[in-house]
Amino acid sequence: MLIWSNRCEYSPERYLLLDRDGVINIDRPDYIKHWNEFIFYPDALAALEQCRKQRIGVILISNQSALNRGLISLEDFWQLHHRMVQAIEANGGTLAAAFYCxxxxxxxxxxxxPAPFMLLKAAQMFDIAMQEAVMIGDRPTDVQAAIAAGCRAVLLTRELATGQAPDSDSINPANVTRCSNLLAALADLVESVGP
Ligand SMILES: [Zn+2]
Incomplete structure (x- = not known):
């Protein structure tokens, strides 16, 4: 597991755990290997800006098997990560941390x-009460990890049109909120938790 944590700009009262590919940037079947393949969803940048304004701590929880598949070097991976962070901050957002497998x-x-390990490690490092945290991802494995870690899960369904529809049968619908974009998911989260 690779861990990056940011300087502490504010003490978040609550946390949002986010998958990366397919959630903040457009996923690719052949993995994200270069910065020029990293394309933000505009609603994701807007949502990250909202999180900063509302002092919500955002932590990325992401599987990055491209590393051990040998498709991207560790050096290039971190360079891409830092360019992503710079772009997020240039658009008014920030990240508290990132955990990568x-x-x-x-x-x-x-x-x-779907192991909950990275979520639990984040909870331990940042003293997060998991029952108050939310994990947003675009795959059933994100939902499974969230449920196993004891936090709320939101399934992002914006990829439905591209044929990467998540298998709804593998998800317990009672625990899962569905949202079509990250701004809507955030609005739902803020509304349900309160100011
Ligand atoms: Zn791993």
Missing amino acids: PHRPEERCSCRK
């Missing part, structure tokens, strides 16, 4: 989602 599924590591 570099492993391939065959490595059977303990951190790769």
Whole structure:
């Protein structure tokens, strides 16, 4: 597991755990290997700005098997990460931390989602009460990880049109809110938690 944490700009009262690819940037079937393949969803940048304004701590929780598949070097990976952070901050947002699993599924590591390990590690490091946190992802594995970690799950369904529809049968609908974009998901979250 790779961990990056930011300087502490404010003490968040609540936290949003976000998947990366397919949530803040457009996912690719051949993985994100270069910065020029990293394309933000505009609503994601706006949502990250809202989070900063509302002092919500945002933590990325992301599987990045491209690393151990040898598709991107660790150096290039961190360079891409830092360019992403710079772009988020240039648009008024910020990240509190990022947790990345570099492993391939065959490595059977303990951190790769749907395992809750990265979420639990984030909770431990940032003293997050999991029952008050929300994980937003675009895949059933994000929902499974959230449920296993004891936090709320929001399934982002904006990829439905591209044929990457999540298998709804594998998700317990009672625990899952669905949202079509990140701004809507954030509005739902803020409304449900209160000011
Ligand atoms: Zn891992």
